[in-house]
Amino acid sequence: MLGETRNLVKSGRLSRVWENAAFASPPTFPVMQPVFDRAFAAHRDGRLDDAERGYRATLDGNPTHVDALHLLGVLRHQQGQHAEAAELVRRAVNLRPQDAALQLNLGNALKALGQIDEAIEQFRNALTLAPSFPMAHYNLGNAYAAAGRHEDAADAFRRSLRLQPEDASSHNNLGNALHALGRHEEAIASFRRTLELRPGHAGALNNMGMSLNALGRADEAIPCFKAALAAEPRFVAAHFNLANTFDATGRHEQAVASFEATLALQPNLPPAIFGIGNALAALGRHAQAIPYLERSVGLDPQFALAWLSLGTAHQALGAHATAVRAFDQALRLQPDLAAAHMNRALAWLALGDFARGLPEYEWRLQTVAEPAIETLPRWHGEQIAQRTLLVHAEQGFGDTLQFVRFVPLAAQRAARVVLEVQPPLLPLLEPVAKAWRVTLVARGAPRPAADLQCPLLSLPLALGTTPATIPGRTSYLSAPPAWRRKWRGSLGGQARRKIGLAWSGRIQQNETRSMPLAALEPLLALEGIDWIVLQPDLRDDERAALDAHPRARWIHRFDGRINDFADTAAIVERLDAVVSIDTSIAHLAGALGKPLWLMLPFAPDWRWCPDDTRSAWYASARLLRQPRPGAWREVVEAVAQELRAG
Numbered sequence: 001m002l003g004e005t006r007n008l009v010k011s012g013r014l015s016r017v018w019e020n021a022a023f024a025s026p027p028t029f030p031v032m033q034p035v036f037d038r039a040f041a042a043h044r045d046g047r048l049d050d051a052e053r054g055y056r057a058t059l060d061g062n063p064t065h066v067d068a069l070h071l072l073g074v075l076r077h078q079q080g081q082h083a084e085a086a087e088l089v090r091r092a093v094n095l096r097p098q099d100a101a102l103q104l105n106l107g108n109a110l111k112a113l114g115q116i117d118e119a120i121e122q123f124r125n126a127l128t129l130a131p132s133f134p135m136a137h138y139n140l141g142n143a144y145a146a147a148g149r150h151e152d153a154a155d156a157f158r159r160s161l162r163l164q165p166e167d168a169s170s171h172n173n174l175g176n177a178l179h180a181l182g183r184h185e186e187a188i189a190s191f192r193r194t195l196e197l198r199p200g201h202a203g204a205l206n207n208m209g210m211s212l213n214a215l216g217r218a219d220e221a222i223p224c225f226k227a228a229l230a231a232e233p234r235f236v237a238a239h240f241n242l243a244n245t246f247d248a249t250g251r252h253e254q255a256v257a258s259f260e261a262t263l264a265l266q267p268n269l270p271p272a273i274f275g276i277g278n279a280l281a282a283l284g285r286h287a288q289a290i291p292y293l294e295r296s297v298g299l300d301p302q303f304a305l306a307w308l309s310l311g312t313a314h315q316a317l318g319a320h321a322t323a324v325r326a327f328d329q330a331l332r333l334q335p336d337l338a339a340a341h342m343n344r345a346l347a348w349l350a351l352g353d354f355a356r357g358l359p360e361y362e363w364r365l366q367t368v369a370e371p372a373i374e375t376l377p378r379w380h381g382e383q384i385a386q387r388t389l390l391v392h393a394e395q396g397f398g399d400t401l402q403f404v405r406f407v408p409l410a411a412q413r414a415a416r417v418v419l420e421v422q423p424p425l426l427p428l429l430e431p432v433a434k435a436w437r438v439t440l441v442a443r444g445a446p447r448p449a450a451d452l453q454c455p456l457l458s459l460p461l462a463l464g465t466t467p468a469t470i471p472g473r474t475s476y477l478s479a480p481p482a483w484r485r486k487w488r489g490s491l492g493g494q495a496r497r498k499i500g501l502a503w504s505g506r507i508q509q510n511e512t513r514s515m516p517l518a519a520l521e522p523l524l525a526l527e528g529i530d531w532i533v534l535q536p537d538l539r540d541d542e543r544a545a546l547d548a549h550p551r552a553r554w555i556h557r558f559d560g561r562i563n564d565f566a567d568t569a570a571i572v573e574r575l576d577a578v579v580s581i582d583t584s585i586a587h588l589a590g591a592l593g594k595p596l597w598l599m600l601p602f603a604p605d606w607r608w609c610p611d612d613t614r615s616a617w618y619a620s621a622r623l624l625r626q627p628r629p630g631a632w633r634e635v636v637e638a639v640a641q642e643l644r645a646g
Helices: 034-044 048-061 066-078 082-095 100-112 116-129 134-146 150-163 168-180 184-197 202-214 218-231 236-248 252-265 270-282 286-299 304-316 320-333 338-350 354-368 397-411 423-435 456-462 481-487 517-524 540-548 565-573 584-591 632-645
Strands: 384-392 414-421 439-442 452-455 497-502 529-533 577-581 596-600 621-625
Touching: 034 048, 034 066, 048 066, 066 082, 066 100, 082 100, 100 116, 100 134, 116 134, 134 150, 134 168, 150 168, 168 184, 168 202, 184 202, 202 218, 202 236, 218 236, 236 252, 236 270, 252 270, 270 286, 270 304, 286 304, 304 320, 304 338, 320 338, 338 354, 354 456, 384 397, 384 456, 397 414, 397 423, 397 456, 397 584, 414 423, 423 439, 423 565, 452 456, 481 565, 497 584, 517 529, 517 540, 517 632, 565 584, 577 584, 577 632, 584 596, 584 621, 596 632, 621 632
Parallel strands: 384 414, 384 452, 414 439, 497 529, 497 577, 577 596, 596 621
Antiparallel strands: none
């Protein structure tokens, strides 16, 4: 065998390493012509120019010299001149059709030209002439693999191994065929056998890492890729696979470093350029990600996922119009790409374009639709005087608190409305549901019979809502009387201002709606304020920090006493104001009409319209935004200044 190649697939998937085709050498002759003899020796020693001159000189003297034709064809194949190689070896085959080695090498040249079916035919011809020819079985396996016929490839590699059981390359390529068939445990066994025969085989280590990844065993895969790189530090595929594995397991800083190592070796590798852009975006470094993602689409303008990632990076920086253009391009290439539709909807909504944004926002249901509800026809806002409408909550508590304002409008168009919400919201919403003549049920409980259904966040679309017609800008919720009585007197006297505080919500991927407790110091240092912690769940380190704070006597918690949103509402009603990040606490305060300072990230959710200090949803809210990504201290200081002035 004259060598091996390693190829990265363009799609960005992890790469397998196959051993190259094996080449048959010519037979030895009792007496060889001196010119041919010297050419063959030069070829064997790697002096290809000398070998070519010798083979051509031999053919000048004897145009039908089979071995000169054959080996000149092999040489041209090595030089990448595959068409000429195929023509030369075919002439040799025509002169000596019973020579299996010539059939084999003609197959190699045809395979290099992409003529896979013709190559398979030549390898089969070789096996017809010599059924026990291991290289022919091996190369036939490679050709089957190139054609995507992995079951046939695995069979060919097994036949090769029956004839040469210690051949590491056949074990490696059998492992690759098994991997392609999804038989990853068997593939790993083949790669292990490769490594027993050839310790430190970088390709087999890389391939085994891929199979371990396919089994969800990333922690075992990472050492394989590292071992491959220890054996072969410039192994591009292993750098790339290691980077992808780091990124897929949330180790984005390590992924960036590994993608950088990949690009140092192969600067224009599209999957690595795309990968480093995504890893930087996952770290919140969107401005750094954008040049890589722009380069990715520049190298491959048909790469829909790269356009999607470019759009989301612009979106994270508040450049919604630019983001829309990227999403448009992604959707031209892949019209059913749900994430692009969804993100384009959010960009349009952030720009206040409800006419296009609300219909597009329906794409969210592609991933969260509930089959049990899909059995009911969808309601689109028409009058249904004799029928029952089921409105079901979706997404988080804050979404339900914000969009429940649309339920009474829907109730005006139906004979009966059933509203299904998350159980912790049930006590809070029961009084208003009764006032709206709506039947309230908890998610997970049996549903009353209904004729049509509508997701809660689809009500604005069904009702034809525009930014100017958003209902419920003033308070539309209140704490139930029993909960008001429960919390009466719990906040002490009225000598000091009492302000609720929430600095962290439910943490999600790429979350920006949370700040460290230490960032609140400008607020906690204010004189004359009792701070009421409204978050029901705190981490142990947060509790310890609050207990040890120099002003701990002015920081009040209700550990374990807040059981549902009715409790929180009763507390909020007794406060002077609330300071919160974008979480359900903020929506509750707005729905109750309580003065609210809402601390927002640089590129907040669509419902907090860009570049506005007032909310279209809550009249009592004051919006304060980060001047740049991650700049919470400036936001907190702005709130502190306003509280100090007020």
